[in-house]
Amino acid sequence: MRWTIQFKMVVLFSVIVFIGFSVLLILSNKVAQENMYREVHEDMVQSKRNLDIALNQYFLIHNKRMSRDSLEARSRELAEQIGSAVGGEIIVYRPDASPYGSVGSEVNVAKRSDHPDVEAAIHSRIAYTTVVDKGHVTASLSFPLQMDQQLIGIIQMKKDYTELFKRNLRFQNTIKFFAAVIFVFVFIASIFISRKITQPIRVLTKRSAEVAQGSLNAGIQITTKDEIGELASSFTIMIDRVREQIDVIERERDEVKQVQARSKVFFDNVTHELKTPLTTILGYAQILRDNGFTDQDFFDKGMNYIIKESQRLNTMVADILEVSVSSAVIQAYRFERIDISDIIREACEDMSIKAGKYNIGIHYELEEHQYLQGDRDKLKEVFLNILDNSVKYSDVNSIIEVQSFRLGESIAIVIRDQGEGIGAEALQHVFEPFYQDKGINRAEKGSAGLGLSIVKNIVERHGGTVEMKSIMREGTQVNISLPGEMNA
Structure with missing residues (x-):
């Protein structure tokens, strides 16, 4: 099976985008869960403060002293009033983790195993647990009630965070939906882009096969401003060079004719090169002839110029002769x-x-x-x-x-x-x-x-x-x- 460049590009883009979105979804899910648990934690801390305030107010209003007897007598009333104050379900336990108002301790073991926070409160610690079960999220906070450094009871508050969990779930589903839409869009776009990119390559491949068969006349219509366009331009230049080499004999014949014509014009006009020194020599010679030797300084000056310009004229003539032999520009x-x-x-x-x-x-x-x-x-x-x-x-x-x-x-x-x-x-x-x-x-x-x-x-x-x-x-x-x- 021959894997085309277009197929490789589509697969590569798809794999890269899939891996990228997978990592994004994993990270977003982790961040969302961390945010949810952070909100639960912050709410539990605030709820503990509110419970302390509500508990103190209850005993202060009823002018009662917190003890086992008062808890036993007023556990139901206490749970209702402070529960309504903090917005949660309140359960008051005895030190052995059995609810106040219950008879016997048959349920104690089950309660302590199902609620680790209650077990921690038995040992004089404040704790809360979060339970996720079939789309429902609840958190229970337990803390000990002590009098004279003696454990007299345990208060447990339960709050429902299912709505927070659903909001978090909707956020994750939204991200997944957009990720799927973007992935499909990228996949379709990669097909069109790869086809657009590889189209010039297919044209070049076809044109190369035609050149291999000896056809040098068809042109390449590729106008992209990228490496493919440069390749097509270089390919066209190469074909033109090959075509030029085929016609080299005719072109060289024409060039020889042109060189001969230029050489004729050049040698017909070399007098321009010779005129300037000759003008100086002729001028001084005429003055010397007219004035004779009466002015020795001017005579010496004129003779020096005549000699110097004659030497320069001699050098120029030698260079022109060299040009006539070599047909090249004077480089001396x-x-x-x-x-x-x-x-x-x-x-x-x-x-x-x-x-x-x-x-x-x-x-x-x-x-x-x-x-x-x-x-x-x-x-x-x-x-x-x-x-x-x-x-x-x-x-x-x-x-x-x-x-x-x-x-x-x-x-x-x-x-x-x-x-x-x-x-x-x-x-x-x-x-x-x-x-x-x-x-x-x-x-x-x-x-x-x-x-x-x-x-x-x-x-x-x-x-x-x-x-x-x-x-x-x-x-x-x-x-x-x-x-x-x-x-x-």
């Missing part, structure tokens, strides 16, 4: 401790020559000694690219402002221009490779849309962030944040 980063302020200053001075053609000034305010771990050439390329874009799209006779300052544990660089601005839609794509905003009137042609993508990649490789804000016809602001060294 050389990290060292650098002062970012020096790099920004150099980039501003380099681009000031190009900016001067359009009467655009580059003003910079740099906080000194801002050290970080980075690639000097790569970071300079970042600032040159951004400044180059600012020059291209700034208004003639405008100002480009550059600031750097420490912000917490980071170094913040802000480059702000006064130009055309960039639309909200274009701002969402400016850092994507080869993206060009068709709505911008370019002052210079030949940009392939790689500059800001390169900027973003370099900044992120340094653990920083870059964002751009712009307002149409007012200008654009680029915010760069780089992790700086901790201050000592």
Whole structure:
């Protein structure tokens, strides 16, 4: 016989609920009985006090002294009056446990064996007994009457607690009824819940059998937000992966075509990478040609920039050649401790020559000694690219402002221009490779849309962030944040 998960769940729930309700019923029955006996005990204690008061009042009112003779003469009257006072049946016994007014002692043994409380009173103790018989509950309280330390009689009070017993029984029956109703409800609910839970499992089992037979087209319609739903989702993903593997040859063919197309576009636009250093070299070369050697300091400075930019251009060309061989993104980063302020200053001075053609000034305010771990050439390329874009799209006779300052544990660089601005839609794509905003009137042609993508990649490789804000016809602001060294 195969035990299904649903059957196991129903049996398990039923057993757990049955055991729980059984323990609850046993405990409730025990507590109810304890409460009943506690109420009887408290009532017996109070009844004893009331008996003492009623007994003293009786002899005081009748101006009698309690003795064997008075008890013998007035036992019936005494029992009636104090019985009505305390609300119970009163029996007055002699010291030998025979009732006053009876003749002989034939019933003494039976009385003493049937009433342990009377036996205890014979030995000068106060006691009561509770008897449960066929749904009737009675309690009898017995205590000795003594005069000059001599036992002269025994008073026994009997009270009926059947109503208390029935009330307790009704309470237990009510609990049993509700327990049975709840058990039936839980049993029925467990059937429906287990069927609901196991339904997706049955679907998965059937679907697995179809997959084993080679069918990969039918879907699984399971939307539960639980582990079963996650299993169904994983199963669907697995089927999709299998289906993808079947189509892998066609997909790889398409991917090869796409890679070839991207490679062609990339190598058609590498001039964007080479233009910035060439611009600096050309600018200084033209000035040196026009001024000759009249200004030795400027000549030395120009030659140093030409040599430095030529070396950077050589490194860039080597990296591009490496990309052309490996078809991979350039990863040759050389990290060292650098002062970012020096790099920004150099980039501003380099681009000031190009900016001067359009009467655009580059003003910079740099906080000194801002050290970080980075690639000097790569970071300079970042600032040159951004400044180059600012020059291209700034208004003639405008100002480009550059600031750097420490912000917490980071170094913040802000480059702000006064130009055309960039639309909200274009701002969402400016850092994507080869993206060009068709709505911008370019002052210079030949940009392939790689500059800001390169900027973003370099900044992120340094653990920083870059964002751009712009307002149409007012200008654009680029915010760069780089992790700086901790201050000592």
